[in-house]
Amino acid sequence: MNSDVFPAVAAEAAERLAAYWRALAAAELPVVPPGAPGTTLKALPETAPEQGEELTEILNDTWSTIVPQLVHWQHPGFLGYYPTNNSPASVLAELVTAGLGVQGMMWSTSPAATELEQRVCDWLALALALPEHFTHASGHGGGVIQDSASSAVLVALVAALNRASDGRWRQHGTEGRHRVYCTDQANSCVPKAARVAGVGEPVLVPTLHGTLTMDPVALAQRIDADRAAGLVPAAVVATVGTTSTCAIDPIHEIGPVCRERGTWLHVDAAYAGSAALCPELRCGHDGLEHADSYAVNAHKWMRTGTPCDVLWVADRHALTDAMSAAPSYLRNRATDSGTVVDFKDWQIPLGRPMRALKLWYVLRAHGLEGLRTVIRHDVRLAELLAELVENEPGFHLVAHALGLVVFRRSSDEQTHELAARLADEPGLLCTPTTVDGRPALRAAVGSPYADEAGIRRAWGVIRAHAHAAC
Amino acid sequence: MNSDVFPAVAAEAAERLAAYWRALAAAELPVVPPGAPGTTLKALPETAPEQGEELTEILNDTWSTIVPQLVHWQHPGFLGYYPTNNSPASVLAELVTAGLGVQGMMWSTSPAATELEQRVCDWLALALALPEHFTHASGHGGGVIQDSASSAVLVALVAALNRASDGRWRQHGTEGRHRVYCTDQANSCVPKAARVAGVGEPVLVPTLHGTLTMDPVALAQRIDADRAAGLVPAAVVATVGTTSTCAIDPIHEIGPVCRERGTWLHVDAAYAGSAALCPELRCGHDGLEHADSYAVNAHKWMRTGTPCDVLWVADRHALTDAMSAAPSYLRNRATDSGTVVDFKDWQIPLGRPMRALKLWYVLRAHGLEGLRTVIRHDVRLAELLAELVENEPGFHLVAHALGLVVFRRSSDEQTHELAARLADEPGLLCTPTTVDGRPALRAAVGSPYADEAGIRRAWGVIRAHAHAAC
Numbered sequence: 001m002n003s004d005v006f007p008a009v010a011a012e013a014a015e016r017l018a019a020y021w022r023a024l025a026a027a028e029l030p031v032v033p034p035g036a037p038g039t040t041l042k043a044l045p046e047t048a049p050e051q052g053e054e055l056t057e058i059l060n061d062t063w064s065t066i067v068p069q070l071v072h073w074q075h076p077g078f079l080g081y082y083p084t085n086n087s088p089a090s091v092l093a094e095l096v097t098a099g100l101g102v103q104g105m106m107w108s109t110s111p112a113a114t115e116l117e118q119r120v121c122d123w124l125a126l127a128l129a130l131p132e133h134f135t136h137a138s139g140h141g142g143g144v145i146q147d148s149a150s151s152a153v154l155v156a157l158v159a160a161l162n163r164a165s166d167g168r169w170r171q172h173g174t175e176g177r178h179r180v181y182c183t184d185q186a187n188s189c190v191p192k193a194a195r196v197a198g199v200g201e202p203v204l205v206p207t208l209h210g211t212l213t214m215d216p217v218a219l220a221q222r223i224d225a226d227r228a229a230g231l232v233p234a235a236v237v238a239t240v241g242t243t244s245t246c247a248i249d250p251i252h253e254i255g256p257v258c259r260e261r262g263t264w265l266h267v268d269a270a271y272a273g274s275a276a277l278c279p280e281l282r283c284g285h286d287g288l289e290h291a292d293s294y295a296v297n298a299h300k301w302m303r304t305g306t307p308c309d310v311l312w313v314a315d316r317h318a319l320t321d322a323m324s325a326a327p328s329y330l331r332n333r334a335t336d337s338g339t340v341v342d343f344k345d346w347q348i349p350l351g352r353p354m355r356a357l358k359l360w361y362v363l364r365a366h367g368l369e370g371l372r373t374v375i376r377h378d379v380r381l382a383e384l385l386a387e388l389v390e391n392e393p394g395f396h397l398v399a400h401a402l403g404l405v406v407f408r409r410s411s412d413e414q415t416h417e418l419a420a421r422l423a424d425e426p427g428l429l430c431t432p433t434t435v436d437g438r439p440a441l442r443a444a445v446g447s448p449y450a451d452e453a454g455i456r457r458a459w460g461v462i463r464a465h466a467h468a469a470c
Numbered sequence: 471m472n473s474d475v476f477p478a479v480a481a482e483a484a485e486r487l488a489a490y491w492r493a494l495a496a497a498e499l500p501v502v503p504p505g506a507p508g509t510t511l512k513a514l515p516e517t518a519p520e521q522g523e524e525l526t527e528i529l530n531d532t533w534s535t536i537v538p539q540l541v542h543w544q545h546p547g548f549l550g551y552y553p554t555n556n557s558p559a560s561v562l563a564e565l566v567t568a569g570l571g572v573q574g575m576m577w578s579t580s581p582a583a584t585e586l587e588q589r590v591c592d593w594l595a596l597a598l599a600l601p602e603h604f605t606h607a608s609g610h611g612g613g614v615i616q617d618s619a620s621s622a623v624l625v626a627l628v629a630a631l632n633r634a635s636d637g638r639w640r641q642h643g644t645e646g647r648h649r650v651y652c653t654d655q656a657n658s659c660v661p662k663a664a665r666v667a668g669v670g671e672p673v674l675v676p677t678l679h680g681t682l683t684m685d686p687v688a689l690a691q692r693i694d695a696d697r698a699a700g701l702v703p704a705a706v707v708a709t710v711g712t713t714s715t716c717a718i719d720p721i722h723e724i725g726p727v728c729r730e731r732g733t734w735l736h737v738d739a740a741y742a743g744s745a746a747l748c749p750e751l752r753c754g755h756d757g758l759e760h761a762d763s764y765a766v767n768a769h770k771w772m773r774t775g776t777p778c779d780v781l782w783v784a785d786r787h788a789l790t791d792a793m794s795a796a797p798s799y800l801r802n803r804a805t806d807s808g809t810v811v812d813f814k815d816w817q818i819p820l821g822r823p824m825r826a827l828k829l830w831y832v833l834r835a836h837g838l839e840g841l842r843t844v845i846r847h848d849v850r851l852a853e854l855l856a857e858l859v860e861n862e863p864g865f866h867l868v869a870h871a872l873g874l875v876v877f878r879r880s881s882d883e884q885t886h887e888l889a890a891r892l893a894d895e896p897g898l899l900c901t902p903t904t905v906d907g908r909p910a911l912r913a914a915v916g917s918p919y920a921d922e923a924g925i926r927r928a929w930g931v932i933r934a935h936a937h938a939a940c
Contacts, residue, residue: 003491006558007484013562014480017569021473033581037810040585046607048593052837055562058830062566066827069582073572081579081799084821086571088476092483092525096532098564098775099487101556102543109551111503112539115510123518137516147617148819158666173670175646188795189820195792196628196818198668200643243799299821305568306823322665325658328904329551329713329912333893340507348666348818349618350659351554351769353776357536360528367522423803434798442799 009055024075025449030426031077033069040069076447076454080429082271083446086305089365093358105351107340108332114341117356127368128276131289134312141314144346145355147307149270150189152295157197160235160264162322174198179226182237183207183214190237212245216253223261235264240284241272244433245399245406248284255290267294274301275402278372301446304362320345378403378445381455388459398435403445415439421465428461479525494545495919500896501547503539510539546917546924550899552741553916556775559835563828575821577810578802584811587826597838598746601759604782611784614816615825617777619740620659622765627667630705630734632792644668649696652707653677653684660707682715686723693731705734710754711742714903715869715876718754725760737764744771745872748842771916774832790815848873848915851925858929868905873915885909891935898931
């Protein structure tokens with residue numbers, strides 16, 4: 001392939017993307033595509049072409065075949081799940097990262113990729129006011145970019161299992177004795193990580209009545225009982241901003257429970273962690289000095305495209321003792337010298353792209369003040385939406401925190417009916433959940449194009465469906 | 471941030487990348503940068519900026535601060551590890567993927583992202599002549615894009631553990647009874663995956679004398695002995711193209727051993743799998759009908775930038791039974807209908823970008839014939855290099871397969887000295903390994919700009935260092 005054609009076709013792609021973003025901003029596209037399962041499959045040939053095709057043709061097909069069957073996650077009417085937002089700075093960085101095409105598994109395989117990652121993880125730790133020992137500069141811990149909060153919690157559990165077994169885990173595995181603790185409000189990635197790590201289902205710690213947050217007294221009792229029974233309480237996973245309702249486990253109470261018992265505390269702040277860029281929204285960070293690890297998805301609410309989860313550990317050796325591998329074909333002087341960070345020993349995969357460029361571009365292009373403005377803007381829009389819900393007869397506000405508003409109708413049947421109607425609504429995406437055993441709907445603000453008019457429009461659609469239903 | 475500036479700055483980035491690629495093709499850059507540890511860290515401020523900066527300024531800094539301290543993986547003098555190569559088509563696709571910014575955890579969260587991935591995984595399965603049950607179209611198995619061969623083997627082990635325990639694993643973990651088998655030539659990601667999965671160190675099956683490949687008789691004996699001892703032989707990981715010497719485990723003999731015993735067989739073809747695009751290089755595929763899973767890194771030798779590992783499973787339910795999670799906040803009609811694929815249940819992370827666009831662009835832009843031409847070209851260059859080694863007094867060819875040439879000097883001392891000299895050579899990267907307990911050097915051909923002149927130049931450098939040493 002001749003790379004001379006690249007600048008022109010890349011410029012064309014950039015123009016198409018800018019036009020796509022303008023269409024999203026103007027809400028000219030539906031949020032959810034119309035096609036039934038199989039629509040895209042049918043549009044694609046059953047075998048790969050034998051001969052090469054022109055890039056412009058592939059670009060055309062992208063817009064004619066793929067784009068119309070996407071859910072537009074950046075759309076202002078996208079209120080589902082939690083946001084996965086991006087920005088021109090992030091997209092530009094992805095282009096440059098892909099074009100440079102380096103692999104940063106070790107310091108020696110691309111020094112700047114590793115050192116840039118150390119630096120931007122430190123930048124973000126300072127910006128979020130994390131305890132100093134989470135920075136690389138402290139010499140104790142450090143940050144590393146993972147693909148997801150799922151991988152971050154798995155990596156944390158593995159480090160915890162190794163620490164809890166005094167290294168016996170590396171040779172002999174979990175042996176059925178290790179336990180992991182969380183509540184039933186933890187994201188599904190937490191029990192999944194426990195299973196993947198060979199621990200089986202985690203122990204579910206009761207939540208405090210009404211708050212859906214972990215009961216620290218019950219946690220202490222359960223850990224002590226398990227230890228008395230000969231089990232090994234390896235790790236507690238607390239959540240700052242649960243998926244269902246953005247509930248915040250009391251780290252300041254859970255932290256001492258874990259610290260006194262030598263149990264690893266991982267804090268999953270995948271969504272709400274970004275809000276800590278704003279001092280007044282730094283909820284749930286009290287007690288973080290007791291945490292062994294902490295993770296935030298920059299790709300959720302920090303204008304950085306997915307994947308970009310940042311995991312910090314308080315003690316880097318606790319992590320690398322569990323994750324390191326040093327086969328002869330990876331030996332190099334820098335590693336042997338012990339003076340460098342090899343991120344392969346901070347994650348599951350051996351190889352990795354240059355992960356930090358994207359976060360560097362975003363932090364610089366927006367500036368911390370720019371990112372704070374984004375978050376405060378979305379929080380205000382969520383306040384508006386919560387107000388609209390509260391003032392609407394027949395609607396009940398179930399939860400409201402940061403950019404998330406959870407609501408239901410007066411009866412479960414009505415809520416189910418509204419959810420069913422909204423599932424057929426192309427102009428809006430709200431997603432369901434269950435709170436205290438009852439159905440509810442979630443609306444999470446976070447599109448780069450979110451504004452008051454869009455929120456009022458979305459609310460109008462929700463309200464109209466509710467009224468049409470009863 | 472104003473997205474209006476994006477097309478111009480993206481066009482500028484594309485021009486810079488094209489110029490970078492021309493400089494690589496002309497070998498105008500060193501392969502390995504000069505800086506000592508800390509060079510990049512020192513060049514970066516200690517805190518993130520409060521106010522936003524211009525994208526063009528960040529782009530300038532990328533080229534002044536980052537690029538000079540990278541190892542250039544696409545450089546024709548890069549012969550280290552195995553290649554991680556890319557192409558304009560792949561880079562273009564990364565730009566589009568980032569710009570569209572969708573998240574494809576489930577079919578419902580972006581139908582086209584899922585269906586495109588099903589289709590391109592099927593395309594590649596057919597192109598590699600994998601057994602039909604590995605395709606989505608078969609209704610039995612299917613392919614999924616992972617970030618790495620490491621994640622692929624971990625996912626396979628988890629599925630194997632669940633199957634081996636009749637589902638008891640999900641609740642109770644590995645309980646110290648499960649065993650995983652490989653040889654000491656398996657990539658370090660295999661024992662790491664076994665540890666992460668809570669199994670501890672894998673059982674190392676002896677290799678056949680002289681070939682460094684798994685001894686199928688010894689494997690059968692070991693599995694039978696373990697089972698007799700009350701253990702659960704859950705999975706065997708065989709390698710098609712080991713990292714050290716590109717050795718190929720005899721799948722046609724290992725396969726029946728596993729099949730008869732109900733043990734999961736995962737085939738790690740991270741590097742050599744790409745060669746199977748060429749019928750005459752489809753070495754090691756005999757017996758694949760017995761494999762439960764198979765993985766190739768398209769990002770190694772298929773002009774697709776990292777990360778892009780494709781994992782196929784013969785039985786999709788064996789995978790999703792282990793990996794699925796269905797919290798209330800992810801419920802949707804399409805999933806409930808059972809008619810769609812939700813790739814979140816085929817991988818560790820919950821979230822995922824649109825992974826398939828890149829592979830689609832590459833397969834179409836190059837065509838299968840174009841990719842075959844690439845591989846045959848590199849194989850011929852490796853033949854040339856192997857010949858040069860064999861004809862050089864004082865050099866010994868240790869192994870030569872596909873694009874890999876492994877060599878040593880007459881004495882281990884001389885090999886160590888050559889390796890030390892090459893570690894200081896900026897124009898070339900060869901990486902060390904150990905074969906049969908003795909040091910050796912690896913040269914793997916795979917740069918997009920590799921040509922005969924480059925190989926002869928590289929050999930001249932190696933030869934000159936060897937002569938200067940003795």
